Amino acid sequence: MKTFKGGIHPPENKVLVKDNAIIELPLSKVFFVPTQQHLGAPAKPVVNTGATVKRGQVLTEPMGFVSAVVHAPTSGTVKEITKRVHPVTGLLAPYIIIEADGKDEWAPGLPLERDPFAMEAKELLNIIQLSGIVGMGGATFPTHVKLSPPKDKTIDTFIINGAECEPYLAADYRLMLEQPERIIDGARIVMKVLGLDSAIMAIEANKPDAIRLMQEKTPPEIKVEPMKVKYPQGAEKHLIDALTGREVPSGGLPMDVGALVHNAGTVAAIWDACALGIPLIERITSVTGRGINQPRNIKVRIGTPLKDVFEFCGGLNDAAKIIFGGPMMGIAQCCEDVPVMKGTSGILVLTEQETNLNSYRSCIACGRCLEACPMGLVPSMLSRLGERSMWKEALDYNLLDCVECGSCTYVCPANRPIVHFVKYLKTLQREAKAKGKGA
Amino acid sequence: MMGAMLMVGGIGLVAALILGIASVTFAVKMDPREKAVLDQLPGANCGACGFAGCAAFAHELTTTPEVEMACPAVNKDGLKAISDILGRSLGAGDAMIAFVRCKGSPADTITRYSYVGPEDCRTAQIIAGGPKACQYGCLGLGSCVEACPFDAMHMGEDGLPHVNEDKCTGCGKCVDACPREIIALISRSANFGVRCISQDSPKEMRQYCKVGCIKCRICENTCPFEAIEVTQGNAASIDQEKCQKCGLCVSVCPTGVISSKQPSGKVQVIAEKCKGCGICAQVCPVDAISGKPKEPYVVDISKCIGCAMCIEKCPADAIERLAR
Numbered sequence: 001m002k003t004f005k006g007g008i009h010p011p012e013n014k015v016l017v018k019d020n021a022i023i024e025l026p027l028s029k030v031f032f033v034p035t036q037q038h039l040g041a042p043a044k045p046v047v048n049t050g051a052t053v054k055r056g057q058v059l060t061e062p063m064g065f066v067s068a069v070v071h072a073p074t075s076g077t078v079k080e081i082t083k084r085v086h087p088v089t090g091l092l093a094p095y096i097i098i099e100a101d102g103k104d105e106w107a108p109g110l111p112l113e114r115d116p117f118a119m120e121a122k123e124l125l126n127i128i129q130l131s132g133i134v135g136m137g138g139a140t141f142p143t144h145v146k147l148s149p150p151k152d153k154t155i156d157t158f159i160i161n162g163a164e165c166e167p168y169l170a171a172d173y174r175l176m177l178e179q180p181e182r183i184i185d186g187a188r189i190v191m192k193v194l195g196l197d198s199a200i201m202a203i204e205a206n207k208p209d210a211i212r213l214m215q216e217k218t219p220p221e222i223k224v225e226p227m228k229v230k231y232p233q234g235a236e237k238h239l240i241d242a243l244t245g246r247e248v249p250s251g252g253l254p255m256d257v258g259a260l261v262h263n264a265g266t267v268a269a270i271w272d273a274c275a276l277g278i279p280l281i282e283r284i285t286s287v288t289g290r291g292i293n294q295p296r297n298i299k300v301r302i303g304t305p306l307k308d309v310f311e312f313c314g315g316l317n318d319a320a321k322i323i324f325g326g327p328m329m330g331i332a333q334c335c336e337d338v339p340v341m342k343g344t345s346g347i348l349v350l351t352e353q354e355t356n357l358n359s360y361r362s363c364i365a366c367g368r369c370l371e372a373c374p375m376g377l378v379p380s381m382l383s384r385l386g387e388r389s390m391w392k393e394a395l396d397y398n399l400l401d402c403v404e405c406g407s408c409t410y411v412c413p414a415n416r417p418i419v420h421f422v423k424y425l426k427t428l429q430r431e432a433k434a435k436g437k438g439a
Numbered sequence: 440m441m442g443a444m445l446m447v448g449g450i451g452l453v454a455a456l457i458l459g460i461a462s463v464t465f466a467v468k469m470d471p472r473e474k475a476v477l478d479q480l481p482g483a484n485c486g487a488c489g490f491a492g493c494a495a496f497a498h499e500l501t502t503t504p505e506v507e508m509a510c511p512a513v514n515k516d517g518l519k520a521i522s523d524i525l526g527r528s529l530g531a532g533d534a535m536i537a538f539v540r541c542k543g544s545p546a547d548t549i550t551r552y553s554y555v556g557p558e559d560c561r562t563a564q565i566i567a568g569g570p571k572a573c574q575y576g577c578l579g580l581g582s583c584v585e586a587c588p589f590d591a592m593h594m595g596e597d598g599l600p601h602v603n604e605d606k607c608t609g610c611g612k613c614v615d616a617c618p619r620e621i622i623a624l625i626s627r628s629a630n631f632g633v634r635c636i637s638q639d640s641p642k643e644m645r646q647y648c649k650v651g652c653i654k655c656r657i658c659e660n661t662c663p664f665e666a667i668e669v670t671q672g673n674a675a676s677i678d679q680e681k682c683q684k685c686g687l688c689v690s691v692c693p694t695g696v697i698s699s700k701q702p703s704g705k706v707q708v709i710a711e712k713c714k715g716c717g718i719c720a721q722v723c724p725v726d727a728i729s730g731k732p733k734e735p736y737v738v739d740i741s742k743c744i745g746c747a748m749c750i751e752k753c754p755a756d757a758i759e760r761l762a763r
Binding site: 085089090091092332333334335357359360386387389417420421423424427 | 551552553555556557561562565566567568570574
């Protein structure tokens with residue numbers, strides 16, 4: 001089975017939630033919609049306080065190409081446009097707060113059933129951009145940017161990422177099992193946009209039923225490829241390496257080696273946008289961990305407050321840590337009053353036994369992190385440089401190539417927060433760059 | 440035996456000869472003044488002067504006549520000694536001192552989450568903007584203490600850093616170490632400082648902290664010298680050049696966020712000089728002076744705050760400060 005060099009085998013813990021069918025969460029009374037739910041330039045609100053909005057109505061205007069619009073998750077009135085804590089940065093960020101009227105009425109002209117395969121590639125790309133679709137695996141990079149490579153770069157390989165290598169999470173798995181058509185037809189739209197006649201669907205071998213179902217359902221041009229069970233198998237660069245043998249150059253993008261990777265959830269959203277005219281206003285996410293009473297896979301509107309999600313899942317029990325995303329790369333939340341966003345691939349509630357709150361010790365130079373690092377870096381050195389704030393020296397150790405997958409931190413016998421140090425060094429480098437101090 | 444002794448002794452002699460010649464021919468010529476100047480510098484190599492350590496700065500001082508005294512750590516005596524060595528007078532800049540502009544100890548402030556990770560404010564700051572709810576509050580992990588080359592800072596029992604004024608040289612290392620820009624350098628002669636830099640509205644600030652500046656402007660309106668300003672959205676700030684060290688602001692601040700290094704000396708009326716005009720009683724902001732016209736006035740020490748406004752106004756120079 002295909003794989004990459006390095007990586008780790010953390011306990012999967014998917015059993016908590018993987019057999020629970022997707023349930024739709026009842027509508028909340030109030031929705032908190034952050035204006036920035038993507039990587040890139042911010043978007044500014046185009047609605048005012050007191051305005052009436054309908055489900056699927058555009059709420060923001062992007063300030064640049066690498067940006068994404070946000071839509072109203074339901075019908076109601078704009079109660080307030082204010083600043084609240086953002087789940088990703090933990091800082092105050094602009095929010096549009098919508099008080100739902102309970103009618104859940106669509107904006108005029110929505111939904112709009114049409115045949116996406118009768119449309120031009122350019123038209124499809126435009127729909128994807130206007131629907132505010134971003135990478136739903138968690139990175140939230142605007143999808144239309146990935147789909148419009150510059151003229152000097154051609155994409156010849158399209159990979160649908162169904163690996164879902166993060167422990168605990170099973171949202172993509174449920175999506176593949178329950179709605180395979182959305183993924184397959186979404187993938188065909190992407191193939192049409194890029195002018196490709198083949199695609200690869202990568203699924204980790206720990207989901208045999210999903211692999212079997214996909215092999216049955218996919219047309220011959222989409223090849224289903226079982227992947228070795230290893231973390232981070234679903235990381236973009238490692239998937240490309242495993243499937244094509246091509247290595248994304250340092251500082252480069254997948255399109256530099258002619259590859260494009262989209263998450264299964266993203267292609268399903270592309271299908272909704274192009275064939276049904278539904279913008280990205282809801283997603284499937286796993287609510288799991290031993291700190292939640294009833295782990296569930298839920299279909300949830302963007303902007304739903306976390307407390308409604310917890311209430312639906314039986315409430316919290318002995319929770320020590322709340323994470324958006326998986327336990328390896330997810331973002332720990334500083335407070336409970338944050339909403340579900342486009343990139344929330346999982347909501348993890350961990351108990352104290354499942355987390356590691358111990359302090360760390362000195363590096364003993366055992367080299368386990370070097371074996372685990374899928375990027376072939378020297379994490380032990382990066383962590384030691386991080387302790388001393390030496391970001392310039394860390395650049396010589398390819399600091400910027402670190403994908404922050406957390407494999408090194410997981411294996412470290414001295415419990416060192418290596419990724420934390422790497423993020424710190426990257427922050428220092430960014431600040432110095434912003435000040436114009438070189439490198 | 441004899442041969443071995445001669446052999447070893449001979450090698451020793453030859454080696455000594457070579458080393459002796461080398462020490463004369465390859466000697467690095469160094470201005471003796473440079474060594475003398477270096478002895479006067481603190482030797483902590485903090486870099487506050489802008490040169491690569493004390494030796495480099497001593498070299499610059501002796502070789503380049505234009506270089507001014509840039510070391511904040513040299514005291515008056517040291518400055519005089521260096522001026523004597525170099526034969527030119529070096530102007531002293533205003534001596535500075537580090538000042539912690541946050542009063543929010545963990546007991547008085549809200550913490551958003553429990554931080555697990557390196558004990559360093561800068562690494563805590565990148566995790567969701569730091570555990571302290573107030574974005575302008577001290578994180579209390581002691582990066583400034585760690586950075587101080589002069590051992591002039593320590594973490595107090597209140598979870599905040601404290602500056603040892605005798606040791607602080609105003610090099611500014613702690614200022615750079617703080618990710619929230621809470622530490623500032625203020626004039627050593629300054630007596631008052633505002634221990635809050637919050638730009639949040641008073642309502643927001645009150646949710647996070649019990650002791651921060653609520654921007655009530657009482658100090659601004661009270662200050663007789665217009666030395667305090669509460670500009671839009673900012674906490675109160677003191678213009679140290681205008682400040683006359685009267686201390687009225689400290690006495691009126693409702694949250695006690697203005698701190699003073701030492702209490703101002705109180706005043707007394709010199710009875711022989713006093714003509715009993717009563718101007719002092721009129722200007723006194725705390726009604727500490729009383730008396731009858733044409734008779735010597737009296738200061739009530741328990742009321743006097745040492746603002747010295749009466750000294751300034753007295754036409755007969757009949758009021759003096761008591762020793763502290």
